[in-house]
Amino acid sequence: MKRLVAWAVLLLGCLYFLLPLIGMTEFSLKMRRGEYSFDAYARVFEDPRFWETFSYSLTLAAATIVFGVLLVVPTAYWVRLKLPQARPIIEFITLLPLVIPAIVIVFGYIRLYNTSSFLPLTGSALGTDILLTMGYATLALPYMYRAVDTGLRTIDVATLTEAAQSLGAGWFTILARIILPNVLVAVLSGAFLTLAIVIGEFTMAALLNRPAFGPFMQLLGANRAYEPPALAVIAFAITWGCMGLIQLVTRFSKHERAKA
Amino acid sequence: MAFLDLTNLEKIFGTNRVVKDFSLGIEKGEFVSLLGPSGCGKTTVLRMVAGFEMPTSGGISIDGQDVTDQRANQRNIGMMFQAYALFPNMTVADNVAFGLKVKGVPRAEREARVKEMLELIGLPELGTRFPFQLSGGQQQRVALARALAPRPRVLLLDEPLSALDAKVRVSLRNEIRDIQRELGITTIFVTHDQEEAMSISDRIVVMNGGIAEQVGAPFEIYNNPNTRFVAGFVGTLNMLTAKVEDAATGTVTVDGQPLRLGKPVTAAKGATVTLALRPEAIRLGRAEGREVVLPATVAEVNFLGSVIRIKARVAGTVVALDTFNRPDQPPPPLGSPTEISFAAADAIVLPD
Ligand SMILES: Nc1ncnc2c1ncn2[C@@H]1O[C@H](COP(=O)(O)OP(=O)(O)O)[C@@H](O)[C@H]1O
Ligand SMILES: [Mg+2]
Numbered sequence: 001m002k003r004l005v006a007w008a009v010l011l012l013g014c015l016y017f018l019l020p021l022i023g024m025t026e027f028s029l030k031m032r033r034g035e036y037s038f039d040a041y042a043r044v045f046e047d048p049r050f051w052e053t054f055s056y057s058l059t060l061a062a063a064t065i066v067f068g069v070l071l072v073v074p075t076a077y078w079v080r081l082k083l084p085q086a087r088p089i090i091e092f093i094t095l096l097p098l099v100i101p102a103i104v105i106v107f108g109y110i111r112l113y114n115t116s117s118f119l120p121l122t123g124s125a126l127g128t129d130i131l132l133t134m135g136y137a138t139l140a141l142p143y144m145y146r147a148v149d150t151g152l153r154t155i156d157v158a159t160l161t162e163a164a165q166s167l168g169a170g171w172f173t174i175l176a177r178i179i180l181p182n183v184l185v186a187v188l189s190g191a192f193l194t195l196a197i198v199i200g201e202f203t204m205a206a207l208l209n210r211p212a213f214g215p216f217m218q219l220l221g222a223n224r225a226y227e228p229p230a231l232a233v234i235a236f237a238i239t240w241g242c243m244g245l246i247q248l249v250t251r252f253s254k255h256e257r258a259k260a
Numbered sequence: 261m262a263f264l265d266l267t268n269l270e271k272i273f274g275t276n277r278v279v280k281d282f283s284l285g286i287e288k289g290e291f292v293s294l295l296g297p298s299g300c301g302k303t304t305v306l307r308m309v310a311g312f313e314m315p316t317s318g319g320i321s322i323d324g325q326d327v328t329d330q331r332a333n334q335r336n337i338g339m340m341f342q343a344y345a346l347f348p349n350m351t352v353a354d355n356v357a358f359g360l361k362v363k364g365v366p367r368a369e370r371e372a373r374v375k376e377m378l379e380l381i382g383l384p385e386l387g388t389r390f391p392f393q394l395s396g397g398q399q400q401r402v403a404l405a406r407a408l409a410p411r412p413r414v415l416l417l418d419e420p421l422s423a424l425d426a427k428v429r430v431s432l433r434n435e436i437r438d439i440q441r442e443l444g445i446t447t448i449f450v451t452h453d454q455e456e457a458m459s460i461s462d463r464i465v466v467m468n469g470g471i472a473e474q475v476g477a478p479f480e481i482y483n484n485p486n487t488r489f490v491a492g493f494v495g496t497l498n499m500l501t502a503k504v505e506d507a508a509t510g511t512v513t514v515d516g517q518p519l520r521l522g523k524p525v526t527a528a529k530g531a532t533v534t535l536a537l538r539p540e541a542i543r544l545g546r547a548e549g550r551e552v553v554l555p556a557t558v559a560e561v562n563f564l565g566s567v568i569r570i571k572a573r574v575a576g577t578v579v580a581l582d583t584f585n586r587p588d589q590p591p592p593p594l595g596s597p598t599e600i601s602f603a604a605a606d607a608i609v610l611p612d
Contacts, residue, residue, distance in 0.1 A: 159345040162312055163403075165332040166339040167359035167410060177358075181349040 021236070028229035040230035049216055050231075057205075057213035060129065061198035064136040065191045068144045069180075071137065073187065076148045077179050080157050094145040097138050102203040105135055110207070128208050135204045140194040147193070151186025152179075188249045192242035199238055261324060263288035263446055264309070264414055269318035271304050271470075278304050280470040282318070289444040291437065293457040296467030297493065302450040305467075306416050309448065311335050322413055338407030338445075342419045344399040346391040352378070352402050353387035359410035377405040380439060397428040404436060408443065415440065415447045421456065433460050454494045458482065466490045482538075488610045491536050498542065498579035499610075500535045504528065515575035519552045519604045534610040541606035542581035544570060544592065550601035558598060561591045572600055 031039040044050055079090050097105070109131050113121040121127035137144075157179070164174045180187070205212030217235070221228035262285030271279040279301045286292050294302040307313040309320055311332030319328045327335050346355050353374050360370045378384045381401040391399055400420055407415060417436070421429045437460040440447050451457050457464050458478040466474045466481060466489070474486045485491035502512040502519075507529060510521035514535065527533050543550055559578055560571035568583050568591050581600060592598060 155348060156343055156345065159341050159343050160347060162310070162332070163339065163341065163345040163347070163406075164358070165312070166310055166335075166337055166416075167406070168333045168336070168362040169358075170333055173362060178347050178349070182347075184349075 024229045025233055028226060028233055031226040040226040041234070044220075044227050044230050044234065049211075053211050053213045053216040054199075056211050057199050057201075058195075060133055060136060060212065061195045063129075063133045064140060064198055065194050067133055068137045068140055068190070068194060069187055072141070072144045072148050072190070073180060073183065074175060076145060076152055077157065077175065080149070080152050081161060091145075091149075094141050098142050102135070102139060102201070103207070105138060106204045106207045109135060122208070125210075128210060132204055132208050132210055132212075135208075136194070136198050136201065139201065139204075140190070140197050143193040143197070144190040147186045147190035148183055151183030155182045185250050189246040192246050196239045196242050200235060261321075262286055263290075263323055264448075265319075265321045266305070266309070267319045267321075269305065269308060269320070270316045271301070271308060271313060272316045278470050279308070279315075282470070282472055284465060284472065284475065286446055286448065288446055291440055291447045291449065291460065291462045293449045293451055293461040293464045294467055295451055295454055295457040295464050295494070298452055300467045301470040302452075302467055303418055304470075306418050306448060306450050309414070310337055310339050310416055336410070336413050338410070338412035338415045340400070340403050340407050340415070340417045340420045342422055344391070344396070344403050344423070346399055346403055346406070348391055350390075351387065352383070352389050352391070352394070355391070355402060356387075356405045356409050358406060363410055373409055377409050380408075380442075381405045382435075395428075396424050397432055400424065400432060401435070404439065408439070408445070413446070415445050417447065417449045419450055419452070421451075422453075429456075436460070458494070464494075466493060468493070485536075485608065488534070491608060491610060496539050496580055497608075498537045498539065498577075498581075500537065500575060500577065500579070500607075502533050502535050504531050504533060514552070515554060517552070517554065521604050521607060521609065523609075525609055536608040536610050537579065537602055537606060539569065539580045539582040542579060542600050542602045544572070544581060544583055545599055546601050550603045552604055553599050553601045556598050556600045558592045558594055558596050561594065563591060572598065574600055 028040050029036040029038070031037060031043075075090070079087055110122060111117075113119050113127075113131060115123045121131045160178055160182075161174055164178055169177070199213055200217075201212070202214035202218055206215045206218070217228070217231050220231055264286040266282060266284045269279055269282040270277070282301075282305060284292070294305060296302055304313060308315050311327070311330060311334075315328065319326060321327060322335070322337075346352075347358065350358065356374045356377050357370050360373060365373070374387065375384070378387055381404060383398060383401060383405075386394065386398065386402075391402070394402065400423075403420070420436070421433055424432065433456055436449075449457070449461065458481075461478055463476060464478055464481050465472050468489045474481055474490045476484075481490060481494055485494060491497050500514050502514045504525055504527045505511040505513055505518060507525045507527055510523045510525050511518060512521060512525065512533065512535070513519070525533060546553055554574050556572040556574045556579075558570060559573050562569040562571075563585075566585055568585055569580055570583065570591065571578050571580050579600065
């Protein structure tokens with residue numbers, strides 16, 4: 001009886017997630033009257049703005065990941081090594097982006113870095129891109145930090161550091177040769193999550209007026225009927241692809257297998 | 261001046277004085293063990309030598325050079341940890357090569373050295389394995405090779421054997437000692453296992469509460485312990501309470517029976533002193549040259565193979581004594597009345 005209820009709940013949950021997806025996918029295939037076709041997808045892929053915004057967001061995602069890794073890995077390492085008592089505070093800080101809406105962050109940025117400020121980042125395209133990257137890194141911080149911190153938990157950070165130091169290694173060597181490779185899987189899973197967030201992000205890109213993928217999806221959605229669901233399916237495919245990659249990386253990492 | 265000199269080292273964590281006025285000189289090529297119970301400050305001394313802890317006061321010099329203010333990665337000291345601490349992302353060969361790579365040793369020379377090191381530890385075939393594919397003993401041997409590859413001036417080992425099982429522990433400690441002798445590397449070995457320390461050390465430093473209680477060769481420490489703590493911590497010791505009769509001639513009584521220790525006692529007449537006796541100094545029954553004879557009852561018999569350890573009730577306490585196994589002489593039955601004998605000269609007098 002209990003099992004039956006459990007299965008029923010599971011089924012209900014699946015339906016709750018799958019039905020809208022199926023409906024959306026089905027609708028995206030119905031551009032041609034009376035038969036299924038990929039016309040909507042073809043239209044999306046033909047649109048040069050799709051490729052422009054997509055590659056723009058991809059570039060920014062890469063920049064965000066690099067910046068995030070450079071920020072989070074040394075920080076999480078240092079906190080574990082030297083300031084374990086500060087961990088709750090750091091964790092709280094990394095959780096803040098989940099509580100503070102992106103719109104608040106971006107308005108703060110505009111206030112602080114506008115053209116008449118001490119650091120007029122919004123004055124140039126590159127400056128705004130830097131700002132946007134910082135914003136994305138903030139949004140991704142909770143996921144990135146958690147992933148890396150979990151990765152660090154699987155190794156004996158203090159002893160490995162001391163072993164490396166006694167062999168003559170400095171901080172940079174320790175981070176690059178020992179810490180980073182050992183948390184690489186965690187870093188990559190954080191990176192793919194970051195990618196998924198950046199590709200879909202709308203608020204920051206729109207308010208900073210940059211040609212990102214999120215605003216493009218919104219624009220398309222407001223003006224077309226069949227293309228938006230097609231785009232949504234593509235976005236889902238990208239996200240799921242990222243998740244699949246996380247799995248793959250975890251599976252194929254040689255020395256990581258030992259810990260599992 | 262010794263090769264490695266520790267002078268008046270002190271370490272205070274908060275209000276906790278963990279190492280107190282610790283001085284020690286170690287000669288080049290010497291193998292010295294720090295022996296003491298858990299929490300007595302052994303690791304802290306070692307970590308100060310390695311450069312992981314800054315002494316609160318005091319100094320460390322190696323080969324005449326003051327290294328007290330040097331960072332750990334500048335000291336050229338090899339270290340081996342209890343937890344192996346191999347880099348899990350690198351193969352065995354890469355682990356061993358790490359210190360050489362950091363030093364900028366050219367590739368060909370590096371590879372030759374790695375090969376030499378793997379042969380030294382008897383694992384020439386395992387260069388391409390990852391640490392998780394090795395047993396504990398193999399991992400610890402790789403850790404030794406890694407520590408030795410950059411030719412460190414000093415080798416530090418912090419309880420490197422305690423995570424291993426008993427058989428491996430004994431064979432590996434002999435292997436470590438052989439390699440240490442072969443390379444002639446100055447070594448400090450930390451352990452809480454007195455048997456381990458005695459079997460492989462040139463000298464032992466017995467530590468208690470952050471203080472070096474006694475420094476000496478294993479033979480000396482075992483036979484002439486300076487303090488009650490050293491006597492009790494190193495080896496098994498039987499304690500008998502004795503009353504002083506004549507301090508100058510060293511005459512005391514045990515259980516009413518007079519015995520002459522043959523050396524003066526520093527205690528007043530009528531005071532009690534403790535006589536400590538090693539198990540091997542006591543015989544079951546009477547024996548030639550063992551003039552002190554006390555009545556006893558057999559309380560426990562442990563057959564250990566070559567040695568039989570017997571516990572006997574004597575003068576209100578229980579003493580342990582060892583006899584060698586002899587096929588023609590079965591161990592005495594429990595509860596049987598007997599006698600024990602020892603030479604007064606073997607008794608160690610411990611001040612109260
Ligand atoms: N980093 C530290 N901070 C505070 N106390 C410490 C620290 N390291 C060691 N201690 C304390 O110093 C004492 C000696 O420790 P340790 O040198 O590790 O002893 P041992 O290695 O002989 O077991 C212990 O009481 C321990 O709690
Ligand atoms: Mg210790």
